[in-house]
Amino acid sequence: MNREQELRHALKALETAKLDRRGFLTLGAASAGALLLQPGPARAAEKTKTSARIVIAGAGAAGLAAASYLARQLEGARITLIDARKEHFYQPGFTLVASGIKPQNYVVSSTAEYVPQGVELIPERVEEFDPEGNKVVTESGKSFPYDYLIVATGLKLDYTAIPGMDEAQIGKNGLGSIYHSPAAASATWQAMSAFADKGGVGVFQRPGTEMKCAGAPLKYTFVTDDYLRRRGTRDKSEIIYNANNKGLFSVPIVSEKVRMLFKDRGIKVNYERTLQSIDLGKRIATFKTADGPADLQYDFINVIPPMRAPDSVLNSLLPWKSGPWAAEGWMEVSKGNLRHARFPNVFAVGDIAGVPKGKTAASVKWQVPVAVDHLVADIAGKQSDALYTGYTSCPLITRLGQAMLVEFDYENNLTPSFPGVIAPLEELWISWVMKTMALKPTYISMLRGRA
Numbered sequence: 001m002n003r004e005q006e007l008r009h010a011l012k013a014l015e016t017a018k019l020d021r022r023g024f025l026t027l028g029a030a031s032a033g034a035l036l037l038q039p040g041p042a043r044a045a046e047k048t049k050t051s052a053r054i055v056i057a058g059a060g061a062a063g064l065a066a067a068s069y070l071a072r073q074l075e076g077a078r079i080t081l082i083d084a085r086k087e088h089f090y091q092p093g094f095t096l097v098a099s100g101i102k103p104q105n106y107v108v109s110s111t112a113e114y115v116p117q118g119v120e121l122i123p124e125r126v127e128e129f130d131p132e133g134n135k136v137v138t139e140s141g142k143s144f145p146y147d148y149l150i151v152a153t154g155l156k157l158d159y160t161a162i163p164g165m166d167e168a169q170i171g172k173n174g175l176g177s178i179y180h181s182p183a184a185a186s187a188t189w190q191a192m193s194a195f196a197d198k199g200g201v202g203v204f205q206r207p208g209t210e211m212k213c214a215g216a217p218l219k220y221t222f223v224t225d226d227y228l229r230r231r232g233t234r235d236k237s238e239i240i241y242n243a244n245n246k247g248l249f250s251v252p253i254v255s256e257k258v259r260m261l262f263k264d265r266g267i268k269v270n271y272e273r274t275l276q277s278i279d280l281g282k283r284i285a286t287f288k289t290a291d292g293p294a295d296l297q298y299d300f301i302n303v304i305p306p307m308r309a310p311d312s313v314l315n316s317l318l319p320w321k322s323g324p325w326a327a328e329g330w331m332e333v334s335k336g337n338l339r340h341a342r343f344p345n346v347f348a349v350g351d352i353a354g355v356p357k358g359k360t361a362a363s364v365k366w367q368v369p370v371a372v373d374h375l376v377a378d379i380a381g382k383q384s385d386a387l388y389t390g391y392t393s394c395p396l397i398t399r400l401g402q403a404m405l406v407e408f409d410y411e412n413n414l415t416p417s418f419p420g421v422i423a424p425l426e427e428l429w430i431s432w433v434m435k436t437m438a439l440k441p442t443y444i445s446m447l448r449g450r451a
């Protein structure tokens, strides 16, 4: 059965009522997971022998996946993975934790679990990237020379760019922030739930920078609206979403759909506003607008900070030197194969890549096999034609029990994985099942190089 047939089979079973909803959850999740586990670009059947030294900076979603793909395809390579963080965070689950749907431990595991055999994990942070000298230097001063470098450091959440913000206060006094960490996502749930009990003014926003999973600010606005309705406090509440530019999402058709849904649900939108500062004691958020600063008094706020490259990348030779991604430090790589424009033995995968789309875990699944294919081809003295087309996916929760499975590419084409079965712009229960049940097993398989 191909992936579409499998999903149709699952849906048919539901339609003919052979399964109750609970039964379908099991079948649906298993099928969807299996479907999403389809292989990426073709991989070498035989291992390539080499003594190349490959350093991977960052052992999150992209770094671990890259290590696994390389370990499967190479024999004899010295692969070194460098990351100080011992815990692994399943970040797509943060929204679920902050919505009271999953416990905090749903998103936390150990990095060591996913490090493939033969790959050395150095528990340190890279302090300096030296692409001219073909080496990285860690915080303890150890130098790691390489033949190939894969940068997978993810991005930095720049809370310090918001005067008045204090990360230690997340969960208190109506302050939420779903991006910060598993503990903050859980604390945000407590704050949002207390807000939903009483009602009031809920303020939501997104930063003006590039960001990971640009659907998450929208999802959390929808979920909060739903909780207020369920608890009977929506009538005495106001929900205000503050967009950084003239749209709600980078893909115009999705932006329009969200605008219509927000309108239906009475969610007010302010366009072209970014959070400038916050007074946590007085619960006042000040936004930068074309007409000068504008204050919003809130009872609950979800703060999503500006995002940029980590300092070690930002201060290196690796970022774009000009253009829209230079100031935030995103790496200057080709959007088709993730190879650095000036240092051909360097690749960037995951959030750190300076490409027009793709800051999601779903994108990592398609980026990593492409970058690895090019790297392995170099070692073998061959050419690779593997291409990353910008695939990005965002299961956009629109209320508890429903989501839109939005998938798109660099050209803003919608690229549904299940055409004719799961409509991308419809609020569907099956898309909710995907987000809440099928994506985590798929993600874990990706870390192990099997998705």
Ligand SMILES: Cc1cc2nc3c(=O)[nH]c(=O)nc-3n(C[C@H](O)[C@H](O)[C@H](O)COP(=O)(O)OP(=O)(O)OC[C@H]3O[C@@H](n4cnc5c(N)ncnc54)[C@H](O)[C@@H]3O)c2cc1C
Pocket (backbone or CB within 6 Å): 057, 058, 059, 060, 061, 062, 063, 082, 083, 084, 085, 090, 091, 092, 093, 094, 095, 124, 125, 126, 127, 152, 153, 154, 155, 178, 179, 212, 213, 216, 310, 312, 349, 350, 351, 352, 359, 360, 361, 362, 363, 364, 393, 394, 395
């Ligand atoms: C709230 C939220 C919701 C999301 N929802 C979704 C979703 O629904 N679907 C989806 O596909 N994606 C979603 N994402 C995005 C997804 O989690 C990221 O795009 C993905 O994790 C990117 O992988 P990465 O490896 O680039 O970065 P990360 O997974 O963040 O890993 C980066 C790693 O690099 C390490 N590092 C940093 N600096 C250094 C250094 N100097 N030296 C060494 N190591 C370093 C860090 O410690 C970390 O372990 C969401 C993210 C958030 C926060």
